[in-house]
Amino acid sequence: MLQQLQRKNQELTVASRLLSAPDNGIADVVRKLLETNHVLEKSLADAQEELLAVEAKILLGQQQHGIVKAQFTERTVQQLQKLARSLVAGSDDIIVLLVTENGNRLQFVAARGASVETSMKQISSVALPLINGKGGGNDAFVQGGGEPLVTAEQFLTKINETLVNPSRK
Incomplete structure (x- = not known):
């Protein structure tokens, strides 16, 4: 019991030094740190x-033949999804092809604007x-x-060819 109390006291002393706070003020300092962390996370x-909005605007300006395509490194699928949704919300007559290389995985997202008839299942x-992959979604x-x-660039080129020249699958 005494050893346990000594260990807790040592931990409290170390925490007090790290936080530059007296032993009886550690809880307040930790609370402030947590609040600051929350504010920083929200700001980030x-x-x-x-x-993302700026990136979407730039990519919309680079579209060719109604196709917006981009390749990335170390982006999450969630980031690609968000970017794709932002792009098709900004223009209902485009197809979006986004691909990312994440270590030993190649991941992609394809989306279409509301006035495009091409099924994204066709792209899938x-x-x-091409990547011995799995996926899902809707039209x-x-x-x-x-x-x-294949590289992300080769992947995008092949998909783009399929869209521009549907007979070249």
Whole structure:
């Protein structure tokens, strides 16, 4: 029991030094740190949203033949989904193709604007065999991932060819 109390006292002393606070003020300092952390996380999320909006605007300006395509490294599928949704919300007559290389995985998202008739399932049926992958979605939005059997650039080129020249599967 005494050893346990000594260990707790040592931990309290170390925490007190780390926080530059007296033993009886540690709880207040930790509370303030948690509040600051929450504010910083919110600020970061807001900044990421702003960055995403700017990125979407830039990508919309680079579209060719109604297709917006981009490749990334170390982006999450959730980030790609968010970017794709932002792009099709900004223009209902585009197709969006986004791909990311994450270590030993190649992942993609494809989306279409409201006035586009091409099924994204068609893209998925061409894309997934290229990467020995799995995926899912609907006619308006698909995602998938697999092995990097081709580079992100080769992947986008093949999918783009399929869209521009549907007979070249």
